[in-house]
Amino acid sequence: MTEIISELQKGGIIMVPLFVSSILGLAIVLERAFGLRTRKVLVPEIVTAIEKIKSIEDVRVAERICETKLGPFANIVLAALRNQGLTRDELKEIILDQGRQEVRILQRGLVMLETIAGVSPLLGLMGTVIGMIKVFNVISQQGIGQASVLSGGISEALITTVTGLAIGIPALVAFNYFTNKAESLVMDIEKYSTTVLHKIRILTSSGRGNHIAV
Numbered sequence: 001m002t003e004i005i006s007e008l009q010k011g012g013i014i015m016v017p018l019f020v021s022s023i024l025g026l027a028i029v030l031e032r033a034f035g036l037r038t039r040k041v042l043v044p045e046i047v048t049a050i051e052k053i054k055s056i057e058d059v060r061v062a063e064r065i066c067e068t069k070l071g072p073f074a075n076i077v078l079a080a081l082r083n084q085g086l087t088r089d090e091l092k093e094i095i096l097d098q099g100r101q102e103v104r105i106l107q108r109g110l111v112m113l114e115t116i117a118g119v120s121p122l123l124g125l126m127g128t129v130i131g132m133i134k135v136f137n138v139i140s141q142q143g144i145g146q147a148s149v150l151s152g153g154i155s156e157a158l159i160t161t162v163t164g165l166a167i168g169i170p171a172l173v174a175f176n177y178f179t180n181k182a183e184s185l186v187m188d189i190e191k192y193s194t195t196v197l198h199k200i201r202i203l204t205s206s207g208r209g210n211h212i213a214v
Contacts, residue, residue: 014127014160018120018167025116025171028109032178036106041185042192043069046077050192053199059084062196072102073189077196084200091200095193099186106182110175117171124164131157 034040046069049062059081066078079098083091131154 012127012130012160014123014130015163018123018127018160018163021116021120021123022167025113025120025167025174028113028116029171029174029178032109032113032174035108036178036181036185038185041071041073041106042188043071043073045069046074047192050077050195050199053196056203059200059203072105073192075102076189076193080193080196080200084204088197088201091197095197099189099193102189103182103186106185107179110178110182113171113175113178117168117175120168120171121164124161124168127160127164128157131155131160 045065046062049058049065052058053062063078063081066074066081076095076098080091080095083094086094
């Protein structure tokens with residue numbers, strides 16, 4: 001471990017922002033890995049409550065369950081249940097508005113992760129340029145006979161390049177994975193929201209007004 005740290009220190013000042021980028025990237029990956037779990041977002045109790053809606057009483061039960069849960073899914077469904085007396089178009093608009101606000105929670109941190117994926121290799125490239133400038137300065141002042149000095153600049157150039165790629169590639173893979181995961185969850189939320197909208201419409205337009213025929 002000491003040898004690795006010693007080698008990384010040879011990368012020069014560019015290693016500081018690369019180190020910060022790696023810490024931020026790791027923190028975002030861990031947070032999104034926890035926050036985008038399917039069971040955490042699509043709360044099973046809410047899904048079950050939606051599927052069981054057949055009467056006004058079931059709507060009230062679903063509303064109470066949503067009030068005890070936190071998260072985008074619960075908030076969107078709750079917005080629909082609390083405004084069930086509105087027309088279909090008005091209710092649909094409320095669901096869409098609430099959905100646009102909640103989607104930002106699912107996508108939290110992904111812009112930063114994408115930035116890290118793009119910036120880290122560029123920082124590595126900058127380190128490469130700085131290292132090569134040092135090499136050419138040594139050559140211009142002392143000639144090519146100072147092998148130890150030359151190797152220091154070359155090492156700095158190579159270490160920053162490798163480090164930038166080692167941070168950027170996993171960050172890009174994680175960004176694509178979590179983006180697809182968030183989009184998939186959004187589609188599932190839209191599906192259940194449509195189900196709620198459909199059942200509420202049937203309940204409010206039914207002659208009896210309190211039961212969905214099975």
